[in-house]
Amino acid sequence: METVIEMKGITKQFPGILANDSIDLEVTKGSIHALLGENGAGKSTLMSILFGLIQPDSGNIKINGQEVKITDPNVATRLGIGMVHQHFKLVHNFTVTQNIILGAEPCKQFGIVDLKQGTKKIRELCKSFHLEVDPEALIEDISVGQQQRTEILKMLYREAEILVFDEPTAVLTPQEVEDLMKILRSLAASGKTVVLITHKLKEIKAVADVVTILRRGKVEGTYKVSEINEKEMAAKMVGRQVQFAAHKKAQKAGDTILQVENLTVLDGRGIERVKGISFDLHKGEILGIAGIDGNGQDELVYAITGLLPVKSGRILLNGEDITELPVKNRFEAGLGHVPSDRHRHGLILDFLLKENFIIHAYNSDFAKHGLLDEATINQKADQLIEEFDVRASLGRQTITRNMSGGNQQKAIVAREIDRSPELLIIVQPTRGLDVGAIEYIHSRILEQRENQKAILLVSFELDEILALCDRILVMANGEISGEKKASQTDEKQLGLLMLGHKSGETYDQP
Amino acid sequence: MISLKEKRWIPFLAVILGLVAGTLIVILSGRSPLIMFATFIKAGTGIDLLKGGTFNPRLVGEFLVTTMPILMGGLSISFAYRTGLFNIGAEGQIIAGGVAAIGAGFFIPIDNQFIHSTICVLAGCLAGALWGLIPGLLKARFNVHEVVVGIMLNYTAMYSANWLYKQMPLNQMTRTENVPVSATLNVDFLRQLTNNSRLHLGFIHVIIALFLFWLIIEKTSFGYQLRATGFNKEGARFAGIKVKRNLVYSLMIAGAFAGLGGALLTLGTYGYGRVITAFDNVGFDGISVALVGGCTMLGNLFAGLLFGLMKVAQPALQIASIPKEIGDIISSLIVLLVALQYAIVLYRNKIRDWFKKARGQK
Incomplete structure (x- = not known):
């Protein structure tokens, strides 16, 4: 097997922190190599060095056996290194093709852009790598998963051989995650090398061949994924044993704390984002709101906390109508808010x-x-x-x-x-946090439940929702597309509800 | 990011670099920089090193007289800026404060100087606050940018003030009669103490204003809300702080500080109202003061004294046959360097790296 990336003794000092401490990394051609570590472990710094965004203080890099100096991203592109950033860098009112060819446009005579040729090449790429995306669609009209594929196509179009993915699943639905995993495998199968930055152990287990674990700027070790389990990976990444499943005691829900009745909310631009939603929340209960980002969860939360006016409907806290109260009075009436x-x-x-x-x-x-x-x-x-x-x-x-x-x-x-507070609204409490911090915050949320507080948990992470909640409401397109008991559902069913399939009826229980 | 420590030393570095640049320019124009520095010292302390260290307290008095309104302009800009607002309307608030103070001087008949002058000063503060209320309300209600309204209100204030002054007892077409002595801040004691300078009681008001600024911003729960709003408006709103109301209060208080500056100018420095055709730039100088002073109380005090010095030294520079513009050049360079603080830190880091490398190679 041929080594495609070889980083040796990479050291990078930032003021007050040694981000990379003589890191060695070898990546084999055609493999999927995961880079695992807590926040601040040095994964992003290392990849930024590889992509030429940051210069290391010492150490050297070999690409395909050749020693190289990557002074800026253009050099990286020339060396066949491409990167999909966590936040996509796309022009929203351009088509997929226009975005992909931007900066590397195929030209006819007199510098006229040859869109047709670009589209043709992109269609071929889609076919050979099984990427489903319409080259002529506008970015703003396609899903996040398709936008990500556009980013991948951008790299393939530039003939990248090494593809770096920075936390690629953070923004995807479970179904989209599965699709992405397939794409990653097909990329590797066709000889491309994939580097996957993540702190999700499950994904590494599912798709990666090799994992390098970083902790506090140092390499903790490189392992074959087949020879290490999730628990061991987590322990190596955090430096101690990690409790996985949040321990939830069985308990009965008490009196009603929050009642939402027929709530309709417009966003700042006057678009109806919450469409006549009703639900109750009780003492000692965690109610989860699952859904893909942007399906009205923000507006629902803002309406309850008083940050957005309500168009119609009522919100009752402890039986008292708080629909018209200012934010501060709601806090005083027993509301707590951890914003996303x-x-x-x-x-x-x-x-x-x-x-x-x-x-x-x-x-x-x-x-x-x-x-x-x-x-x-x-x-x-x-x-x-x-x-x-x-x-x-x-x-x-x-x-x-x-x-x-x-x-x-x-x-x-x-x-x-x-x-x-009697009612605690928590939105995305663990976004971007590492295993240790997630474990801690989850335990504090469950403790509130034991103290008979009512908790409304909004999260895009189904793992989190399933682990913590008693009941789950799924929001799609401003409506509740389903309500499930956490003990009687799973990711797949919730995923379908998130896409708007009412009550997950197209789903066959295996 | 620039750390807090760096934020503190940058203004000092800027002042030093500004003076160095001023020195070079004076040398290039064939004059002696020593005379320039001696003139600055003379204007600031009254001690004339070129004449064997003779002391003239009048110069100190004039230095303070020039500094006080600029300092108040600085406080006004700073107060609004701590709430995330740019009170470019300070100039107009100063004019409004000045005309209200003079009006109260003419039309409220009280003989006791303490009571009368205090009422006049408060009238100035109130007028400034009302002039600040307008952009505040427009911002809170209709989200109109305070800079646009402020600039327009500067002109409105100037022309309205000119008209109002002309309705008062006029001495010439360009100025009113002197206001009754009871309305002024002038006392013989200070005049005698400072060899007939225009030094007036306004320094007491300035000290009170500095204290109030510090107290409100740093110590009160009201100031806490304002600072939260200034750092992160959305964050403040999410925490239940009434952001819009605070914007209005903030511009009113900033206006009151500026109005006080205007009152000091008319009741103290001049003793009459002036019909002006162009701005005095006291409010605009306040922007420089606030910027260099980092919008803190102490920073404003030091920066105000510095800019006051650069202004008051200009005639003396000219007498010493050094172009008086050197004062403006140094002031502007200091402002420029503070505004370029990111570049300063960047270059400092580059120089540091370069030294490190040079040392490493040896």
């Missing part, structure tokens, strides 16, 4: 950590005569940092922006849970 976008919505990143802890009670619990009460603030901050294991270099005085994503999320969860 922790940087833009959950935190004031430029605030000190302690300042972020008091954002709901700056003028009540933490102020005397209008002046901030520093002593109480410091005390509360230290208490939360201790209790929720929030790690920050300067403790309560750390600027929140300088903290890691996992610790930022812990800070939000700490703040909201500490207020002990």
Whole structure:
């Protein structure tokens, strides 16, 4: 077997952190090589070095046995290295073909772009790699999975031999994930080399040949996937044993806390995003909202928290109508909210950590005569940092922006849970977090359930929904396409409901 | 990203680089930079090194008189900026404050100087606040950008003030009569102390304003909301903070600071209202002060003194046959360098890397 990528002694120092500490990586031609590690383990840095976005402090790279210096992404492209970023880089009102040929347009005389020839070549590529996508469709009209295929085609069109995927499944539905796995296999079968950056163990097990595990900037080891199980991988990646299945005690749901009746919500542009939804949520219950991103979940949450006005319908919290209340009054009435976008919505990143802890009670619990009460603030901050294991270099005085994503999320969860709200709305609590942090946040959510709080959990991760929830509502196109008990359903059925197949009727139980 | 520590040293570096550049320009124009520095020292401390260290307190007085309104402009811009707003309308708020203060001086008959001047100053603050309320309301209600409204209101303020002044007792077509002494901030004691400078009681108001700025922004729960809004409007909204209401309050308070600056200018510096055909640029200088001072209380104080010095030293520079524009050049360079802080850090890092490599090769 021929070695296609050989990285030796790659070291990269960032201020305050050694992102890559003499990393060695060898990737065999035609293999699927997974790169596994927690957030901040150095996976992205390493691949950014390979793609020429970052220059290493020391170490060298050989591609196909030739020593190379990859000074920028253009060099990487010339060497046959392509990358699919986690966030796609597509022009939305261009067609698939236009996006693919952008920057490498086939030209007729006088520099006129030959779209036809481009389309023809793309159709051929689609066929030979079994990629289903219409070259003439506009990007804004196609699904996320198809957009991803467009990104893959972009690399193939440029004749890339090494394809790097950065967390490719984060945005996909379960069905799309399966399709992607097939695509990856067919790419490898045709002799292309695939590098897969991920922290999802299941996917590695499903598709990869070899896995290199990184921890704190160092290589923990390289293993054949067939010779290592998920538990061992997780332990090597985190550095300790990891509890997988969240331990959920059986308990009965209590009184109704939240009632949503015939709720219709328009988004900022006046488009109806929530279409007459009704449901109840009880004490000691976790209700999951599953669905593909953008099917009205955000608007539903914003309507309940008071961030978007309601067009029609009612929201009752503890029997009290809160449909018209301002955001702050809802928080005071017993609502807690962990928003999906922790940087833009959950935190004031430029605030000190302690300042972020008091954002709901700056003028009540933490102020005397209008002046901030520093002593109480410091005390509360230290208490939360201790209790929720929030790690920050300067403790309560750390600027929140300088903290890691996992610790930022812990800070939000700490703040909201500490207020002990009767209804806690949690959206995407573990997006982008590593196994250790996910385990911790899940345990705190379940603890709230045991304390008889009501929890509304919105997540695109079906694993998470299935592990935590008692009941699951699936949202598709602004409506509830199905309601299932978590114990009586599975990913496949939920996946079909997410696509709008009412009650998953096309699904045959095996 | 630039760390907090770097944010603090960049203004100092900018001041040093600005002075170095000023020195080079003076040398290139064939004059002595030593005289330039001696003039700056003279304008700031009253001590004339070229004349054997003689001390003239009048210069100190004039230095403070020039500095006070600029400093208030800086506080106004800073306060709004901490809430995420660009109060370019400070210039107009200063004019509005000035005319209201003079109006109160003429039309409210009180003999006691403490009471009368305080009322006049408060009238100035109120007028500034109302002039800030307009862009605030338009921003909150209709999402009209405060910069557009602010610029237009600057002109509205100037022409309205000119008309209003002409309705008051006029001395010439370009100025009103002197306001009654009870309305002014001038006291003989300060005049005698500073060898007949125009130094007035306004420095007390400035100290109070500096304290209030610090108290409101850094210490109150109201200031906490404003800072949260300024850093991340959406984040503040998600936490239940009433963002729109805060935008209005913020521009009103910023306007009050600017209005105070205007009152100090008319009641203290001049003692009468002036019909002007072009802006004094006090508010615009405030933008520089706020930028260099990093929108903090102490930063504003230092930056205000610096820009006041660069302004007040200009006549003295000219007398010393150094082009007075050198003051403006240095001020502008400092602002430019602070604005280019990312570039400064970038080049510093490059130079550092280069040294590292050079050392490594040896």
